[in-house]
Amino acid sequence: MKRLIDWHLKKWKEDKHRKPLIIRGARQVGKTYSIHQLSAIFDNIVEINFELTKDAKKIFEKDLKPERIIKELSLFSNQKIIPGKTLLFFDEVQEAPEAIKSLRYFYELYPELHVIAAGSLLEFILEKIGVPVGRVSYLYLYPLSFVEFLAASKNYLLIEEIVSHEKGIEINEAIHNKLLDLLGQYFAIGGMPEAIIKWIETNDPKASYEIHHQLVESYKQDFLKYAKKHQIKYLEQLFTQIPNMIGEQFQYKNIHGEYRKRELAPCIDLLSNANIIHKITHSAGNGVPLGAETNFEWFKLIYLDIALCQAILGLDLNTWFLDPSAEFINRGHIAEAFVGQELLTYSSPSKHQDLFFWKREKRGSKAEVDYIFEYNSEIVPIEVKSNHGSTLKSMFAFLESHKKASYGVRFSTHNYSIFNKIDSRPLYAVAGLSNIIQKEALHFLCATT
Numbered sequence: 414m415k416r417l418i419d420w421h422l423k424k425w426k427e428d429k430h431r432k433p434l435i436i437r438g439a440r441q442v443g444k445t446y447s448i449h450q451l452s453a454i455f456d457n458i459v460e461i462n463f464e465l466t467k468d469a470k471k472i473f474e475k476d477l478k479p480e481r482i483i484k485e486l487s488l489f490s491n492q493k494i495i496p497g498k499t500l501l502f503f504d505e506v507q508e509a510p511e512a513i514k515s516l517r518y519f520y521e522l523y524p525e526l527h528v529i530a531a532g533s534l535l536e537f538i539l540e541k542i543g544v545p546v547g548r549v550s551y552l553y554l555y556p557l558s559f560v561e562f563l564a565a566s567k568n569y570l571l572i573e574e575i576v577s578h579e580k581g582i583e584i585n586e587a588i589h590n591k592l593l594d595l596l597g598q599y600f601a602i603g604g605m606p607e608a609i610i611k612w613i614e615t616n617d618p619k620a621s622y623e624i625h626h627q628l629v630e631s632y633k634q635d636f637l638k639y640a641k642k643h644q645i646k647y648l649e650q651l652f653t654q655i656p657n658m659i660g661e662q663f664q665y666k667n668i669h670g671e672y673r674k675r676e677l678a679p680c681i682d683l684l685s686n687a688n689i690i691h692k693i694t695h696s697a698g699n700g701v702p703l704g705a706e707t708n709f710e711w712f713k714l715i716y717l718d719i720a721l722c723q724a725i726l727g728l729d730l731n732t733w734f735l736d737p738s739a740e741f742i743n744r745g746h747i748a749e750a751f752v753g754q755e756l757l758t759y760s761s762p763s764k765h766q767d768l769f770f771w772k773r774e775k776r777g778s779k780a781e782v783d784y785i786f787e788y789n790s791e792i793v794p795i796e797v798k799s800n801h802g803s804t805l806k807s808m809f810a811f812l813e814s815h816k817k818a819s820y821g822v823r824f825s826t827h828n829y830s831i832f833n834k835i836d837s838r839p840l841y842a843v844a845g846l847s848n849i850i851q852k853e854a855l856h857f858l859c860a861t862t
Contacts, residue, residue: 414606415564416443418554420854421762422451426527431550433516435506435539436531438554439688439717440635441628443606444531447554448502455527456498459490463512463532464505473511479523482515496525507532510542517548536686537639551763556604556718558758559596559751560844564858565609568595573859575842576852581831584839589828592841597737600747601730603720604754618731625724632689640683647672647680655690655714656726660746660783662772663714681714690714693753696769698785698792698815703769713770715750722750741826741840745799748840749783752797752824755843756786759851771811780810782821788846794821797840805835822846 418436425431436444452458461469472485486501487494494501503512512530519528532538557565563572571592578584584592601621602612605628608621636648654668663681665674684690695711696703716722723730723744733740741748753768760766771794773780784795794811808821812834823837830837838845847855 414443414446414610415858416447416450416554416557416561417758417851417854417858418443418447418552418762419450420857421552421850422447423454425550425552426451426454431524431527432520432547433528433530433549435513435516435535435544435549435551436529436554437535437551437688439556440533440631441605441607442554442556442688442717444554445504446606448500448504448529448531451529452500452502455500456495457492458500458502459486459492459494460502460504461486461490461512462504463508467508470509470511473509473515477511477515477518479515479519479526483523483526494526496523497527499527501526501528503528503530503532505532506530507535507538510538513538513542513544517545520548534635534639534687536688540686553762553765555754555758557606557609558604558755558844559599559841560855560858561758562599562602562604562609563595565613566595569859571595572855575844576855576859578829578842578845580836580838580845581829583828583830586828589839592839593737593741593826596841597733597740600719600723600737600740600744600751601733603718605718605721608720618734621720622724622730625720629721629724632687635687639687640680644680644683647676648683651677651680651684652689653725655684656716656722659713659715659722660749661713663712689717691717691753691757691768693768693770693784695772696785697774698769698771698794698811698818700817701787701790701792703785703787703792704767707769708774711772715753715768717754719747719751719754723747738826742799745797748799748824749797751840752795752843753784756784756795756846759844759847761848761850763850773810773814780807782807782811785811786846792818793846794818796821796823798823798825808835 425434438444463469483494506512560572601618602608608624611620611624636645640648650668665677693713695708697706757766769785771782771785782794783797786793786795794808796808812818820834820836823835824840827837
């Protein structure tokens with residue numbers, strides 16, 4: 414299964430000035446799988462899983478000198494570790510904080526060796542111990558995007574069409590409808606690798622739905638690993654109730670039960686650090702960076718994966734196969750979450766991408782734009798519209814009050830068009846807003862034919 418991260422990992426492998434690499438992302442998004450794919454272009458891989466082989470941690474307790482560590486890891490794994498030929502992989506590295514600290518010294522004293530680290534719930538340990546700035550590089554990994562879903566199902570020519578399609582020019586209606594049907598499949602199956610593999614192997618969506626429910630339970634079981642005992646009940650309430658609030662500004666009072674902000678706010682941060690949810694924060698949007706004018710009290714939330722979100726809600730996912738056009742209308746909040754999920758995936762993977770929305774701060778005003786996004790050094794307002802008759806009053810209000818924004822983008826089930834500063838694109842074409850580096854990775858994905 415080809416991923417966008419494959420291109421970035423190969424570039425890292427070839428970079429003469431590379432640093433030790435940490436892959437960051439939620440549980441079960443494919444971090445270990447991608448590293449194993451990379452290992453095929455090395456002579457060998459020495460993989461140390463600190464959760465499976467707890468004794469391996471002892472190798473890092475004496476000191477953090479790379480030469481000694483490499484010798485002992487070689488003896489421990491019964492494999493030679495040869496710079497330039499071996500990939501040294503620390504998996505579940507959150508279990509060995511000293512191994513994370515050692516990455517600095519691999520960079521300073523043994524830079525010729527390729528070293529990668531990954532793990533579940535890694536953000537929590539990185540927050541505690543930190544990693545020296547400039548000594549380690551990162552790649553962020555998310556669930557498969559729609560384009561990666563197309564690659565997994567070998568629809569490479571459709572990827573090429575999406576990536577290279579000229580804005581404003583209608584695509585043939587038959588191809589447009591085929592892509593909407595495939596997008597309906599993606600909305601049902603989602604982007605979690607295991608669910609997609611099941612779908613491709615069996616063509617039975619029920620097998621994927623079972624994976625969704627297993628993943629939901631595993632995420633809930635993880636609460637015990639990063640939360641205090643008294644926080645578990647708050648996490649459970651947030652985990653099950655947030656899906657009902659997708660597309661709306663989050664308000665603590667809407668969480669059912671006698672809960673207060675001081676109890677819930679830290680737990681939202683925990684879910685965010687676990688990469689289960691992503692915040693969409695309010696920004697005034699007057700200039701870049703967008704994060705310079707944020708109101709942290711105003712935010713929305715989306716889940717890491719739209720299919721998992723729908724599974725928590727108990728929605729019937731089979732309807733996406735029966736009549737996707739109707740479902741795009743009926744589940745507009747899921748379409749909005751999908752666009753946020755796509756924007757994250759197509760952003761630069763080397764840094765954390767924040768999401769923002771805009772709302773007029775004047776009391777009583779209803780003007781609100783789903784996303785505001787920095788693209789090619791320009792501020793772009795983005796609206797997600799599922800109804801054919803939807804107006805764009807908020808979009809025009811933003812463009813009128815923000816002269817630095819020259820146009821807006823609407824994602825919907827409509828074909829491509831441009832009219833009156835509005836660049837309309839189909840929902841399946843969010844990849845068109847890819848970061849310039851990700852565009853190269855997208856072309857690499859097309860080339861897999």
